[in-house]
Amino acid sequence: MAGIKEIAKITGLSLATVSRVFNESHLVSPKTREKVLRAAEELDYQPNIMAAALRSGKSKILGVIVPEVNNFFFSGIINGIEKIVSDSGYNIIISQSHESQEKENEALNSFLKLKVEGILISISKETTDFSLVQKILDSKVPVIFFDRVPNLEHINSVTLDDHRGAILATEHLIDQGCRNLVHIAGDPKVSIFDKRRKGFIDAILKSRHKNIKYSIIELNADVQNDIGILQKTFDANSNIDGVFAFGDEIGLHALNLLKTLDVSVPEQVKLIAFGNADFTNLTEPKISTIDQECSQMGELAANLAIKNLQDKNINPQTKVLLPRLIVRDSTS
Amino acid sequence: MAGIKEIAKITGLSLATVSRVFNESHLVSPKTREKVLRAAEELDYQPNIMAAALRSGKSKILGVIVPEVNNFFFSGIINGIEKIVSDSGYNIIISQSHESQEKENEALNSFLKLKVEGILISISKETTDFSLVQKILDSKVPVIFFDRVPNLEHINSVTLDDHRGAILATEHLIDQGCRNLVHIAGDPKVSIFDKRRKGFIDAILKSRHKNIKYSIIELNADVQNDIGILQKTFDANSNIDGVFAFGDEIGLHALNLLKTLDVSVPEQVKLIAFGNADFTNLTEPKISTIDQECSQMGELAANLAIKNLQDKNINPQTKVLLPRLIVRDSTS
DNA sequence: ATGAAAGCGCTAACAA
DNA sequence: TTGTTAGCGCTTTCAT
Numbered sequence: 001m002a003g004i005k006e007i008a009k010i011t012g013l014s015l016a017t018v019s020r021v022f023n024e025s026h027l028v029s030p031k032t033r034e035k036v037l038r039a040a041e042e043l044d045y046q047p048n049i050m051a052a053a054l055r056s057g058k059s060k061i062l063g064v065i066v067p068e069v070n071n072f073f074f075s076g077i078i079n080g081i082e083k084i085v086s087d088s089g090y091n092i093i094i095s096q097s098h099e100s101q102e103k104e105n106e107a108l109n110s111f112l113k114l115k116v117e118g119i120l121i122s123i124s125k126e127t128t129d130f131s132l133v134q135k136i137l138d139s140k141v142p143v144i145f146f147d148r149v150p151n152l153e154h155i156n157s158v159t160l161d162d163h164r165g166a167i168l169a170t171e172h173l174i175d176q177g178c179r180n181l182v183h184i185a186g187d188p189k190v191s192i193f194d195k196r197r198k199g200f201i202d203a204i205l206k207s208r209h210k211n212i213k214y215s216i217i218e219l220n221a222d223v224q225n226d227i228g229i230l231q232k233t234f235d236a237n238s239n240i241d242g243v244f245a246f247g248d249e250i251g252l253h254a255l256n257l258l259k260t261l262d263v264s265v266p267e268q269v270k271l272i273a274f275g276n277a278d279f280t281n282l283t284e285p286k287i288s289t290i291d292q293e294c295s296q297m298g299e300l301a302a303n304l305a306i307k308n309l310q311d312k313n314i315n316p317q318t319k320v321l322l323p324r325l326i327v328r329d330s331t332s
Numbered sequence: 333m334a335g336i337k338e339i340a341k342i343t344g345l346s347l348a349t350v351s352r353v354f355n356e357s358h359l360v361s362p363k364t365r366e367k368v369l370r371a372a373e374e375l376d377y378q379p380n381i382m383a384a385a386l387r388s389g390k391s392k393i394l395g396v397i398v399p400e401v402n403n404f405f406f407s408g409i410i411n412g413i414e415k416i417v418s419d420s421g422y423n424i425i426i427s428q429s430h431e432s433q434e435k436e437n438e439a440l441n442s443f444l445k446l447k448v449e450g451i452l453i454s455i456s457k458e459t460t461d462f463s464l465v466q467k468i469l470d471s472k473v474p475v476i477f478f479d480r481v482p483n484l485e486h487i488n489s490v491t492l493d494d495h496r497g498a499i500l501a502t503e504h505l506i507d508q509g510c511r512n513l514v515h516i517a518g519d520p521k522v523s524i525f526d527k528r529r530k531g532f533i534d535a536i537l538k539s540r541h542k543n544i545k546y547s548i549i550e551l552n553a554d555v556q557n558d559i560g561i562l563q564k565t566f567d568a569n570s571n572i573d574g575v576f577a578f579g580d581e582i583g584l585h586a587l588n589l590l591k592t593l594d595v596s597v598p599e600q601v602k603l604i605a606f607g608n609a610d611f612t613n614l615t616e617p618k619i620s621t622i623d624q625e626c627s628q629m630g631e632l633a634a635n636l637a638i639k640n641l642q643d644k645n646i647n648p649q650t651k652v653l654l655p656r657l658i659v660r661d662s663t664s
Numbered sequence: 665a666t667g668a669a670a671g672c673g674c675t676a677a678c679a680a
Numbered sequence: 681t682t683g684t685t686a687g688c689g690c691t692t693t694c695a696t
Contacts, residue, residue, distance in 0.1 A: 050391065055673080
């Protein structure tokens with residue numbers, strides 16, 4: 001595998017000229033450029049990124065950290081990032097925190113050693129200590145936070161309006177005629193789940209229909225226990241006709257429980273979930289849900305990162321994406 | 333962020349000695365080592381991997397290519413790889429081929445530019461031209477193939493015994509009393525799908541029960557069309573009592589179709605799939621399936637890679653993992 | 665056990 | 681438009 005030295009030798013040009021062809025090739029005459037390119041082709045030249053990085057101080061690498069890669073949401077984001085970054089000359093390297101602060105920090109340190117030029121990260125559920133992140137921010141390596149954002153000042157972030165998403169879902173149920181709603185809620189300590197719960201309530205309070213009843217329950221994907229909870233909820237209010245689940249997995253779980261209880265969806269009860277995971281399209285009936293625009297989130301985050309690389313003095317930006325209602329068979 | 337130069341200055345030692353502490357530290361007196369380590373701590377020393385890589389020719393990076401990261405199987409493999417590699421001093425970088433030969437080659441080229449020391453790859457469904465892979469093999473960069481393996485001589489590979497997995501699944505259906513089987517088959521051009529198809533047939537041929545009927549169909553997750561195919565298959569043989577799907581997604585799809593046709597699972601028809609994706613545990617009924625030992629596959633592949641890095645003249649190895657039958661509600 | 669010095673492949677002043 | 685040259689931060693012979 002040849003380097004620019006061989007090309008220089010073959011073409012009779014200097015190292016600098018050859019280098020320029022691959023960088024600021026406008027400073028080189030077309031004829032020379034041609035010659036170099038041909039030689040490069042012939043010798044199967046592969047630029048040595050390490051050497052370029054060392055010399056220029058630019059690694060051309062962006063680091064991405066997500067809690068888990070096996071997750072339609074995060075992998076969708078990664079795809080969005082790839083889409084933007086792919087033809088920018090940057091490479092991306094992906095690490096998983098597995099929801100562990102320790103692994104997250106390991107990944108960040110490993111990024112620093114690799115001299116990544118920018119970091120895109122969705123922080124783990126467990127992370128409470130942001131000192132390393134703060135240190136990186138101070139060191140002027142651009143950091144873009146997405147979805148799960150720490151409570152820090154002056155940071156770049158791309159998030160989804162979860163409150164708005166819950167309102168969309170709840171209003172949709174109401175529009176479909178539901179007047180006795182149940183929200184299957186997530187752990188309120190996770191801020192996005194709490195926002196979805198609030199959105200559910202706010203949508204009902206703000207509705208022009210004043211006769212809407214609702215209750216809020218928590219399920220745990222434990223069939224025996226959950227079926228009891230659901231049964232009890234239905235016993236307490238036999239007219240329940242709409243369910244909004246805070247996530248797709250739990251929505252599918254609820255759908256299965258409803259079938260077990262011989263409740264037909266959507267005829268007797270309409271069901272909507274949150275996330276637009278791929279399997280919501282594979283169930284019977286297909287589950288209505290809220291799309292999180294994950295690809296767009298990745299694209300925005302990547303664009304922000306690239307902007308920050310181009311202009312070091314840019315002000316931190318906060319982008320909030322609007323979720324999208326996906327109507328499928330479970331509500332219509 | 334300090335370098336070894338600063339450490340050398342502070343400690344009054346030479347660059348060489350400091351460098352040795354971080355590499356072959358046994359060649360350094362304990363006292364000196366202590367001093368260097370303390371100074372490193374104090375200065376928050378971060379080794380510059382780029383520089384080390386450039387000089388030593390060792391990047392300490394392994395490249396991993398999978399078709400898709402949002403896939404229970406491949407992300408399980410990645411986790412297995414991470415587990416082994418994490419405390420070996422190597423970094424891993426992950427790329428997705430999205431089942432495209434072009435993207436796969438882009439990823440490989442980008443790995444070569446980054447001077448990765450080894451490559452772990454599961455080739456895309458679309459890949460038919462192995463010239464780049466062959467070129468890499470010739471260049472002595474170790475390549476470990478896993479799961480989807482090209483038909484080349486003398487390569488390192490870790491695969492699952494798909495034929496055996498299909499036999500396990502089919503025998504399980506027969507053991508449960510099924511005598512009229514249907515196999516939902518995948519594209520036979522993908523060798524693992526073809527092996528599953530053959531395993532299905534072989535299990536029936538080798539069974540001590542001589543009265544087993546079977547048919548083989550293909551579905552495409554297109555509800556309208558697939559329901560017709562399934563209906564026709566049932567019409568042709570109304571006694572169908574067992575279905576073996578080549579994958580979990582299509583198995584779930586079939587489960588839904590069966591429900592639509594008012595066929596109860598497992599009472600009338602028993603259903604088993606292949607893959608042990610997480611959602612097979614979330615359906616109603618839960619789907620019996622074949623586990624692919626993905627984490628173990630990743631671990632074996634990573635170990636093979638590391639072995640190849642340590643000893644360049646090692647002979648290529650072929651590891652075949654045994655799949656595991658997971659019995660759930662859909663067959664019992 | 666430690667040090668001096670060369671150089672990995674490339675970029676970027678500066679010079680021509 | 682092209683060439684000369686001095687490093688980027690580290691590893692690694694070869695001395696000592």
